[in-house]
Each structure stands twice: as C-alpha cells, then as structure tokens.
Amino acid sequence: xxxxxxxxxxxxxxxxxxxxxxxxxxxxxxxxxxxxxxxxxxxxxxxxxxxxxxxxxxxxxxxxxxxxxxxxxxxxxxxxxxxxxxxxxxxxxxxxxxxxxxxxxxxxxxxxxxxxxxxxxxxxxxxxxxxxxxxxxxxxxxxxxxxxxxxxxxxxxxxxxxxxxxxxxxxxxxxxxxxxxxxxxxxxxxxxxxxxxxxxxxxxxxxxxxxxxxxxxxxxxxxxxxxxxxxxxxxxxxxxxxxxxxxxxxxxxxxxxxxxxxxxxxxxxxxxxxxxxxxxxxxxxxxxxxxxxxxxxxxxxxxxxxxxxxxxxxxxxxxxxxxxxxxxxxxxxxxxxxxxxxxxxxxxxxxxxxxxxxxxxxxxxxxxxxxxxxxxxxxxxxxxxxxxxxxxxxxxxxxxxxxxxxxxxxxxxxxxxxxxxx
Amino acid sequence: xxxxxxxxxxxxxxxxxxxxxxxxxxxxxxxxxxxxxxxxxxxxxxxxxxxxxxxxxxxxxxxxxxxxxxxxxxxxxxxxxxxxxxxxxxxxxxxxxxxxxxxxxxxxxxxxxxxxxxxxxxxxxxxxxxxxxxxxxxxxxxxxxxxxxxxxxxxxxxxxxxxxxxxxxxxxxxxxxxxxxxxxxxxxxxxxxxxxxxxxxxxxxxxxxxxxxxxxxxxxxxxxxxxxxxxxxxxxxxxxxxxxxxxxxxxxxxxxxxxxxxxxxxxxxxxxxxxxxxxxxxxxxxxxxxxxxxxxxxxxxxxxxxxxxxxxxxxxxxxxxxxxxxxxxxxxxxxxxxxxxxxxxxxxxxxxxxxxxxxxxxxxxxxxxx
Numbered sequence: 001x002x003x004x005x006x007x008x009x010x011x012x013x014x015x016x017x018x019x020x021x022x023x024x025x026x027x028x029x030x031x032x033x034x035x036x037x038x039x040x041x042x043x044x045x046x047x048x049x050x051x052x053x054x055x056x057x058x059x060x061x062x063x064x065x066x067x068x069x070x071x072x073x074x075x076x077x078x079x080x081x082x083x084x085x086x087x088x089x090x091x092x093x094x095x096x097x098x099x100x101x102x103x104x105x106x107x108x109x110x111x112x113x114x115x116x117x118x119x120x121x122x123x124x125x126x127x128x129x130x131x132x133x134x135x136x137x138x139x140x141x142x143x144x145x146x147x148x149x150x151x152x153x154x155x156x157x158x159x160x161x162x163x164x165x166x167x168x169x170x171x172x173x174x175x176x177x178x179x180x181x182x183x184x185x186x187x188x189x190x191x192x193x194x195x196x197x198x199x200x201x202x203x204x205x206x207x208x209x210x211x212x213x214x215x216x217x218x219x220x221x222x223x224x225x226x227x228x229x230x231x232x233x234x235x236x237x238x239x240x241x242x243x244x245x246x247x248x249x250x251x252x253x254x255x256x257x258x259x260x261x262x263x264x265x266x267x268x269x270x271x272x273x274x275x276x277x278x279x280x281x282x283x284x285x286x287x288x289x290x291x292x293x294x295x296x297x298x299x300x301x302x303x304x305x306x307x308x309x310x311x312x313x314x315x316x317x318x319x320x321x322x323x324x325x326x327x328x329x330x331x332x333x334x335x336x337x338x339x340x341x342x343x344x345x346x347x348x349x350x351x352x353x354x355x356x357x358x359x360x361x362x363x364x365x366x367x368x369x370x371x372x373x374x375x376x377x378x379x380x381x382x383x384x385x386x387x388x389x390x391x392x393x394x395x396x397x398x399x400x401x402x403x404x405x406x407x408x409x410x411x412x413x414x415x416x417x418x419x420x421x422x
Numbered sequence: 423x424x425x426x427x428x429x430x431x432x433x434x435x436x437x438x439x440x441x442x443x444x445x446x447x448x449x450x451x452x453x454x455x456x457x458x459x460x461x462x463x464x465x466x467x468x469x470x471x472x473x474x475x476x477x478x479x480x481x482x483x484x485x486x487x488x489x490x491x492x493x494x495x496x497x498x499x500x501x502x503x504x505x506x507x508x509x510x511x512x513x514x515x516x517x518x519x520x521x522x523x524x525x526x527x528x529x530x531x532x533x534x535x536x537x538x539x540x541x542x543x544x545x546x547x548x549x550x551x552x553x554x555x556x557x558x559x560x561x562x563x564x565x566x567x568x569x570x571x572x573x574x575x576x577x578x579x580x581x582x583x584x585x586x587x588x589x590x591x592x593x594x595x596x597x598x599x600x601x602x603x604x605x606x607x608x609x610x611x612x613x614x615x616x617x618x619x620x621x622x623x624x625x626x627x628x629x630x631x632x633x634x635x636x637x638x639x640x641x642x643x644x645x646x647x648x649x650x651x652x653x654x655x656x657x658x659x660x661x662x663x664x665x666x667x668x669x670x671x672x673x674x675x676x677x678x679x680x681x682x683x684x685x686x687x688x689x690x691x692x693x694x695x696x697x698x699x700x701x702x703x704x705x706x707x708x709x710x711x712x713x714x715x716x717x718x719x720x721x722x723x724x725x726x727x728x729x730x731x732x733x734x735x736x737x738x739x740x741x742x743x744x745x746x747x748x749x750x751x752x753x754x755x756x757x758x759x760x761x762x763x764x765x766x767x768x769x770x771x772x773x774x775x776x777x778x779x780x781x782x783x784x785x786x787x788x789x790x791x792x
Binding site for chain 2: 050051054056066067071072073074075076077080083084085086087089090091092093094097113114117238239240241243244245246247250251252253254255282285286289293294295296297298299300301302321322323324327
C-alpha cells in the first residue's frame, strides 16, 4: 500500500520549520499540544515546506491550531473542516501539496457526513481528529466519540454507543485510517497517513485536563483500543474537461412558413404525465418561430414528474413577448381528465376548447379523437396539428419541419399527420 | 460595416446564465439537484470545465469555499431550502472574502412549498442573510439579455470585490422557454484574475484604498495566506474586539457600499411629466413593461424603473424614486418585499404594491393598482 511513497531527502539547510514560535494556547497538560507538534514533525520529516501545506481547521480547542503553523491556513466552521478540506484539496489539485485537516471529536461528530464523503471519494487529504472525548470549549459536554466508560464517569445521560470514526471512514473507503493512543506512536502514524495518497484519518487520544483527568495514565482506561485499516483504492480527482458551448451551436429557426396571426394568442395544452404534452408544446413554440412568430412555452407539472397532470402554456405573437403568463387562454386542447381538472377554472367563455373523446369529462365542449388518431403519446401533437389546421394560424407543416431530425421523427411525424384522421 | 445575422431559437435563461458564467471564467459547478434549479445542474454538467455533485447543501458550499480559497471561481444553483442550509457557510465565505456565485431560483414557500411554482419571496431573507448587517451583492435579471450580462457581472463582482454574489432568479425566469435572437449575446471575456501588486510584507486581509485585499490562493509559492471565518486581523488570525480586527469586519460593508457605483445596474424608462413610477424586478419586470406600455397607449403618463442590483440598494434607485409623487411596486410575493426593503411595512397612499402569490403577476393586475 505504501510502496509508492516518495520521501524527500532532507538536510538541516533545506528543512523548514512547520510550526511558528507562537506559544501553544492550550491549557497546561492538554494533549492537543503534543498532537500539534507531532503533525509538524511528521510534515518536516516528510520534507514538506511551509508553502506546501494548507492547514484546515474549525472550531473548538482543536481549532486554535492555525496560528501555530507557519503554513497556509484556513479556519472555518465547527465540524465542517473535512468538507472545506475536500474543496481545498481538489481546488489545489497538486500531489506535491498537502491538505491537513484538524478537528476535535465534537467537530467530527457534527461533520461526520463530511468525513464519510471525503473517504468515499478518497480525496487526497489527511484528517487528524484530536479526540479528548468532549466539547472542551463549551464546558466538557459529551461528543459522539465519547466512550461509554467515559460517559459513565462523567455521569452523562446519553446512553448511545459512540461512533468508531476510524472504522466508519474505513468502511466508507478511506485509504488509511488509524487510532493512536500512545504519544510515542503519534508521529510515525501521522507520517504514514500523510504519505498515503488519498484520504487518511488519524484519531489521536488527547487528554483534557480541565474536564477529563489530570493524568494520562488514568485517561488510558477510558479510550478505545488502537486500530488501523487500509483500502487500496484510486485517489479521487476532478479532471478538467473540454466542453462544447451551450448556445453557439444551437440551430437557428428561420422563418420558412407564413402565418395568419394578428396580435397574440395563448394556447393551453392539458394532459397527463408521460403523454408528451411538454415536448409537443415545445415543438409548437419552435414551429411558431419557423412561421415568423415570437413564442414562449411554459410548463407546469407536479414535483412527481411521472404522474398526475402535465400542463403547458404556449404564447404565439406577432410582437415580442415580455410577460410570459397566460392571463386568458384563447385555445385549450384537453387530452386527459387530469389535465382538465387542473385547468377547468382557467377556461374563459371565449376560450375555444377541444377535448379528447377518450377523456371521461362531462361538458359541452367539442370532443375529438386525438388519442385514437395519434396514440397516447401522440395525442397532444395530433391536437396541436388539428388546431393549427382549423385555425389557419400557420401550417402544420411547420411542426413537421421541427421534428424532421428528431430521433423519433417517424413517430412524431405520424402523430402530427394524424390530425387528418381526427 | 458588418451586420449580424439574427439567429432565433427557443431557449431558457438557465442555459444562457450557465454559458455566460463559463465564458466569464467560472471554473467549477458544485451542486445537487433541486427544483427549479435543475436545469442549471444539467447544463453545468455538460458545460463547466469541472463539475462536482455534492451530497448536501452544506457540503456544496463548503467545497465551493475550498475551491475558491485555492483560486478557482465556483458556482452553484439552488432554491430556498438549499439556501437556508447554506446560510452559515455563506457567512463563512463572506467573512473569508472568497469569490463565488450562487444562483438562487425562487419558488413558492414557505418551507418546501410548491417546488414547481415560481415566486419572488426570498429577497428579504437575503437582505439580512449576513449576520451583522453587512450587504451581500444581489443581482436579479429581468429578461434574457440581463441573464447574460448580469451573470457576467456577478462573476466579475465576485472576483473584483472578493465576495460571494447572488444571482436571484425565479422559476419562470429560468425554466420558461422563449424565442430569442441569440446573435444579440456578445461573446464574453474571462474576468481578469491575475495577481495584483501588493504591499510587502503580504497580509491576507490588508486592504489599500480600494478596500479589497489582494487575493492569493492557498498553496501559492509567493506568500503565506491565512483565511479565517472568525473575526480576524490583517494577517488572518483571530482577533477579539481589537481595532484592526473590527476594522476588517467593517471593511466588508464599506468595500461594497462605497464602490456600489461599480456594480449598479438598473433600467430606467422615464416619461416626461410623469408623476407615477412603476418599480419592479426579476420575473415581474416583464409584466411591468407591458403594463407601462398599455398605460401609455391609453394616454397615462408613467415611468418605469427595473432594479437589477437589488442589494446593497444603490443610491441611484432612491434618487430616481424620489422624483415621483406616486410609486407602484410590482412583485410576485405576498407583501411587496422590495417595497418593504426600501420603505418598511408602513402603508402609504403614495406607495402602492401590486403583488401576486402563487401565480405570476399580470400586467392588468399592475394597471389596476395605478
């Protein structure tokens, strides 16, 4: 697993100090100071310079680390540093640079999803969790990584078993995960983790002398045993792509057909999901452009796209269209009961309405066999072509032109031409 | 003289905005699917040089912040439910002074509301979205040409002022398709992101007279950079109530408000001797345009103001409004949020609102109020 690692050959002259000379801000005896120094030692021993490293930290006692590092740093929100680190690592996208994320056990609890996501994607970064089993900055409350033994000792009311973040990150796909309890092992473990390409996580046991015990020897009775896991997986990258313009290559719709429209007309097409209403309405709007008109097409449907009503409003106009709503519909083509229920209150006395004769709707509106002629998926197109032919606004041939290069051209042409059978 | 041949297509503003952002130099789209911003997601997947599907809203904006700190210009698109979850990180990115563009497509609320129904109901939330009263630049396109130019201006403002910028749209603006002559869209140049000269020793948050610190990315070989979301001094280290650190926080407000002329966008169609002014923004602007045209056709003298830079409120907006005896705000929300932003909730005979909830505001409904 670690065979591909490269270590720089260091000399006293080339080695940069990763830590600043700033005094550690932690309480006397706090374990975070040792963890911080161990990270620095590991980076220095691996040959990283100050400009090679970005320290990502968040809130809590562990979040006090960024001034201690002479590297680049970014200090963010409680629990979110693993997510911020993903962006930093992918944004830098340079295997010679290292993203080190530091958070406490409280932060790891808040941002557990971020840890799993970074592990799942095997993003090239190292997360170091300073686990003192409590929220130190707010008074020693239990975290999701507090062990049951420690919670009993603290007389916590929370009986839920703790997360094993090392195991979880491994299961999610991290390249390297390890829990380390003994100070002597901190630097070697961190070196292994940092040198492993992909996502690595090291949980370091850290004593909180303010809210836990005063002695490491006592504290050792409350921690989880050390463990280490490896996954041999490709490192997550976000490759740069060459893409094609979205607009430049759009095919222009030249005015090839005549129209007989004065002013503006609003057409309501009302059917059910899966009935081709939205695409038929879009084709009508495109055909309108081919007939030298301005057009709009607005769709409305429930959030469950595949069921229920499907309504489309098309406006055709001699003049440019600003407002795209339909204050009144001049024409309504009703394909199904679902569609009718949705639009019946929008039909004005002057609206010319045609209803498919298969729709079970009691009304005095004219019924026509659109679905009989065009089929279930072609009924909307059949109705549109029928209306175009009846009204003479422009020829249904404009519709045929729109669909001529469609992958389902024969079926669509058949649906359009079916108006002759209605 | 070369004349352009028109090229009419049926198109939506999601496509226009996506293309404009990429041409302006946006590097990466990070998003997750949410109605009615879905089209941004699907177009961006095809067009952005880098595309990343986020697992949730908080991760999306955290990832974007990381990319931005590394020198990339990230973009996302969401709606209110996503924006609400992004709010803490939006404040973080604002405090860190990280350039990014967020497209917010408004839909009917509250809560999950009606995802496929348009609205203009998020403006007041955005007015206070940065804790402490700092302004966040909010641009709102009123038609397809605006969609193109304001997307570019959003990217430009984000980089120039080192700030997140919001492009505030709505469902009907970005999903309704219209015939449109795409030859009217001039090609866009990528925003200049070269490193500006800086005073040595470099400090991440030390600003000059323009009040915007020179941006250097993480991992650069020139200088150490320290981004910080907590109150911080010029070095980027946490400072508590000291003059330098508080000054840095004040500067976030000042850099935008003192230079607002550089990103003030509006459309003012003044009619001589008009005493009435219709004010609108976003999706309702087209209804306002039609309403004003109809009123004028019938002999009524009326002027029209379309606000495009919504926040911070440009002084020019007040300057125009103050010239009129009667002002009618046209908006697709319950109370007239833009009106309330400018005048508060107090009712007045001089200040009217034409509003609609759950449907598009129509020209005739605006005319009724005038």
